[in-house]
Amino acid sequence: MSLxxxxxxLLVTNDPGLGRGPLGTIEDASVVVxxxxxxxxxxxGQAADERIDAAGRCVxxxxxxxxxxxxxxxxxxxxxxxxxxxxxxDGGGIRVxxxxxxxxxxxxxxDLTAQRVAEARRSGTTxxxxxxxxxxxxxxxxxxxxxxxxxxxxxxxxxxxxxxxxFEGRTDDYVDLVCGEMLEATAPLANWIDVFCERGAFxxxxxxxxxxxxRAAGLGLRLHANQLGHGPGVQLAVEKGCASVxxxxxxxxxxxxxxxxxxxxxxFLPATDFSTRQPYPDARRVIDAGAQVAIASNCxxxxxxxxxxxxxxxxxxxxxxxxxxxxxxxxxxxxxxxxRRPDLGRLTLGSAGHAVILEATSYHHxxxxxxxxxxxxxIG
Ligand code: NIG
Numbered sequence: 108m109s110l111x112x113x114x115x116x117l118l119v120t121n122d123p124g125l126g127r128g129p130l131g132t133i134e135d136a137s138v139v140v141x142x143x144x145x146x147x148x149x150x151x152g153q154a155a156d157e158r159i160d161a162a163g164r165c166v167x168x169x170x171x172x173x174x175x176x177x178x179x180x181x182x183x184x185x186x187x188x189x190x191x192x193x194x195x196x197d198g199g200g201i202r203v204x205x206x207x208x209x210x211x212x213x214x215x216x217x218d219l220t221a222q223r224v225a226e227a228r229r230s231g232t233t234x235x236x237x238x239x240x241x242x243x244x245x246x247x248x249x250x251x252x253x254x255x256x257x258x259x260x261x262x263x264x265x266x267x268x269x270x271x272x273x274f275e276g277r278t279d280d281y282v283d284l285v286c287g288e289m290l291e292a293t294a295p296l297a298n299w300i301d302v303f304c305e306r307g308a309f310x311x312x313x314x315x316x317x318x319x320x321x322r323a324a325g326l327g328l329r330l331h332a333n334q335l336g337h338g339p340g341v342q343l344a345v346e347k348g349c350a351s352v353x354x355x356x357x358x359x360x361x362x363x364x365x366x367x368x369x370x371x372x373x374x375f376l377p378a379t380d381f382s383t384r385q386p387y388p389d390a391r392r393v394i395d396a397g398a399q400v401a402i403a404s405n406c407x408x409x410x411x412x413x414x415x416x417x418x419x420x421x422x423x424x425x426x427x428x429x430x431x432x433x434x435x436x437x438x439x440x441x442x443x444x445x446x447r448r449p450d451l452g453r454l455t456l457g458s459a460g461h462a463v464i465l466e467a468t469s470y471h472h473x474x475x476x477x478x479x480x481x482x483x484x485x486i487g
Contacts, residue, residue: 109146110460111155112486113137116163116468120148121440121453129432130470131455138166140460143487148454159486161464165472167435168454169233169461169487170416171442174353174374174403176265177223177258178216178251179241181207183408187382196383197335198307200409201241201269208241208251216254223406224258227414231482233461234442234451236403238301240265245289252296261446263299263329264290267309267317282313286320294324299350303331304340311339318347327447333357334379345369351401351445356380356388366398372445373398375437376405377422378413391428401441402434421477431474461487 118136120126125148126133139147139155147153186200208216220237227235237259239251248266255262266285274281290300300321304314308331318328327350332340334354341362344352352366353374366373373393380387394400402419405411413419416438423434443452450459464484465472472481 109139109141109155110157111137111139111153112159112161114151115161115166117165119167119470120455121168122455138454143460145454145456145458145460165465165468165470167463168439168452169463170231170438171452172232172235172404173401173442173445174405175235175237176240176407177220177237178254179204179208179408180211196410202272204241204408205243209247213250220254220258223414228485230415230417231463232416233487235259236261238263238265240268243271245292248289249292252293256296262297263301264293264297265301267302269308282316285317290320290324299329300326301329305335311343345371350447356385363393363396367396372401374401374403374445376403377419379405379411381422382411387426399444400437401445402437417473420473424474431471435470
């Protein structure tokens with residue numbers, strides 16, 4: 108079965124060799140998808156079994172959200188309200204959500220996650236990575252990843268999110284559990300492992316142990332780092348060959364240099380800095396140094412309760428020194444690179460037929476019209 112998206116006013120292919128500028132844009136275009144894969148990109152008027160009329164609007168590759176924590180119960184609206192009144196974010200609320208998540212039925216976790224995935228899709232996300240990390244014991248981490256795998260093939264074991272209350276003062280014992288029994292039980296359900304490497308969570312040595320154990324179990328590596336202050340996380344991520352190091356709010360010159368000389372993607376999470384009143388990362392400095400970048404939602408109940416990548420694009424352009432083209436690439440090919448998925452984030456021959464039709468004639472509207480529902484249709 109083939110499908111043509113026809114009458115596209117402005118198509119973003121993300122292949123500069125196919126069209127104009129860094130987004131490889133083509134005017135008056137059409138894209139043909141067969142069995143979920145792009146088989147032709149050309150002028151308007153191509154034929155296929157089914158036709159969607161884009162009516163002259165802008166079409167982009169589906170957004171790739173490479174960082175989310177969608178499996179959780181309850182919310183932390185009170186914590187957010189206190190933060191707006193001056194209480195700083197320190198990650199401690201992860202234990203509150205862990206308690207709620209542990210005591211919820213699996214059917215409830217499935218329903219809540221389904222709602223969040225659907226919400227993300229409505230704002231154009233066609234691929235979303237989902238982490239565990241609110242179970243923090245063997246049974247609940249397994250359960251979280253079972254739920255996550257129902258909705259995504261990109262699942263991440265984040266047992267090392269925070270030390271749970273029952274291990275208070277015994278972080279190394281908890282790391283033993285994460286690297287041992289917990290990893291053994293969760294590895295078949297995940298393709299990535301992640302650690303929160305930050306003061307108050309896990310230090311560089313503990314994080315390195317978890318990453319090494321994850322690699323030995325066949326998982327790809329990712330890291331949360333440099334969210335709340337400067338620290339060793341970015342250098343550790345580069346040294347260990349992580350696919351992505353996420354947050355990167357506080358970066359030293361050495362961190363930027365290390366990122367630029369590596370394959371590790373610096374993934375920015377601007378909705379987090381918005382919601383925690385942190386400074387925004389200086390993306391301009393990182394891009395100018397030559398590092399690979401991505402933008403993700405980090406949807407979670409504590410530091411960033413949004414699934415909207417268009418909102419993140421608007422923040423990146425307004426507050427992080429990115430051009431709109433860089434921000435659009437960051438939520439498409441950037442996210443794909445952070446997940447090591449070259450088939451995603453582009454509309455070129457052989458790539459996944461995931462596309463977004465905007466309710467606008469230009470992608471500029473994503474930053475220009477913040478807070479407005481600009482996604483008319485999601486394909487794939
Ligand atoms: O990436 N920092 C660690 N994890 C999440 C926050 C989780 C929470 O506060 O519940 C983050 O911001």
